[in-house]
Amino acid sequence: MTSPSQLAATARETTAESPWPVRVLTLKIADYVEKMSPLWVEGQVVQLNRRPGMNTAFLTLRDTDVDMSLSVSIPVPALEAMPSPPQPGARVVIHAKPSFWTRRGTLQLEARQMRHLGVGELLARIEHLKQLLRAEGLFDSDRKTALPFLPASIGLVTGRNTAAERDVVAGTRRRWPAARFAIRQVPVQGNDTVLAVNAAVAELDADPDVEVIIIARGGGSFEDLLPFSNESMVRAVAACRTPVVSAIGHESDTPLLDLVADLRASTPTHAAGAVVPDREAEQKALGALRARSRERLGERVTRERSHLAALMGRPVMADRAAIVSAHRERVVAVVTSGRRTLHNRLRAEHDRTRQHRAHLRAVSPQHTLERGYAVVRQVDGRIIRDPRNVDPEALLRVTVAAGDFGVRPVTAPPPG
Structure with missing residues (x-):
């Protein structure tokens, strides 16, 4: 056991070998909380426990956006000083001092004063939030997406077995009987509304078949419609890739959800007419x-x-053959002229060829032989042009017009 003198002075100095006991930690927390100043806190009354004869009443104060709550104690005279006692679900602001109960390790608020959060204050807060979101561009028309002409599937976020659900489904199928729905039934009033609607919208936005999402709720009081002006819900709808239709309340109701949605429908019935032809x-x-x-x-x-x-x-076009006849006569004339020209050309070439043939015949060696001349060659084919070149013993070949034959020379007597 670590002696008190060996305990770490601060949380940062603690180690596995030198830890704080639970009692020390609780005392440290209680000391830190005790130093906090009184503050104003906003929330929603979940339950109020006031027992006869007791000077202190107890209640649970819950956050309106998330599921978080704190226990609150308040003097009965402070409650009785209010114009009307708070009812479960009422939105209030309290002036309280935080305190930490070391024995149970719990944090609670010791309230000194409680006020109802009036409609005027809520409207002012909503107006402030509206201006803030408008400055961020969440309400700009250029970021809104046009609805598809005929969505394959329609996502519907609405209350369980509500008139709004029946109005949307019946109105849509009356206009287009084959319309398909992906319905998510969620609380549309109370503390769970924001978280439930946000989760349903995120689920439908992730479904590739859903091409448009309708958030529908029937009419109600100003307080009933407050969740649909919640900043968390407005930002969740602004982040959707799927077009969103807001159909909250009646024509006169304008929650902030209407401003951020891609289309604002005055009523759930109007939404049915907007999503399908x-x-x-x-x-x-x-x-x-x-x-x-x-x-x-x-x-x-x-x-x-x-x-x-x-x-x-x-x-x-009256005489359809006239054009053909004119062209036919021209074609016939061209063909006749071509034939005549070809005939004359052939005849001229024929005469010219005959003349060349006669000329060649006249100068040919054969023609000379036909006139009685002969060509005498030696055996090796050489033509004999001088008798002195003739070998008396050699056989000579004589070529005449009709062929050739061999001869032997006759030795002539020497000149006298």
Whole structure:
């Protein structure tokens, strides 16, 4: 056991070998809390316990946005000084001094004064929050997303078995019977509203089939609709990728959710008419479009027929063979001229070839042989041009017009 003189002086100096006992920690916490000044705290009364004969009453003060609460003790005279006793669910502000009970290790508030949070104060706070969010651009029209023409699935966040749910579903299916819903039933009044609505909106926003989300609640008092002006809910809707329709209360009700939503519907019934088209109206529009298209097409066909008739009525089209006949005569003339030119050219070339043939024949060696001449060659083919070159013993070849034959030379007597 660590002796008191060996205890760490501050929490930072504690170690595993030199820890604080629980009693020391509680005393330290109590000492720190005791140094806190009295302060004003806002919250919602969850329960109030006032026993006869006791000078102190006890209640639980709950945060309006998250599930957190503190125990509060308040003198009975302070309660009786209020114009009306607070009821469960009432929003109040208390002036209290925090205190820490070391024996139970709990924190509580010792209230000295309590006031009802009036409508005027709430309106002022909402107006301040509105201006703050507007300055951030959360209400700007350019960040709002247009609703799809015909969503595959409609997300609906509403109360359980409420008239708002029936109005949205019935109104939507009356306009488009095949509409599909992904419904999340949540508390739409009280302390759990904000957390439940935020969770449902986040779940539907993550569903790829949901193409539009409706947050619907019927009419109610100003206090009943306060959760839909909560900053946490407004920011959650602003962060949605899916278009959101706000259908809260009646036409005169304007919670901050209406300003941040992509579309504000005055009532849940109005929301039904905003998210899907009217089947009958679309069918009528489609029928009218078909009729106009048929009429325009008929006019186009009539106009083209008239134009074709005008073309066919021209003189050149009266005798359809006239154009072909004129071209035929031209083609025949060109063919005749071509044949004549080709014939003359062939005849001229024929005469020219005959003349060349006659000339070649006249100068050819064969023609000379036909006139009685002969060519004498030695056995090796050399032509004999001088008798002195003839070998008396050699066989000579003589070529005449009709062929060739061999001869032997005759030795002539020497000159006298």
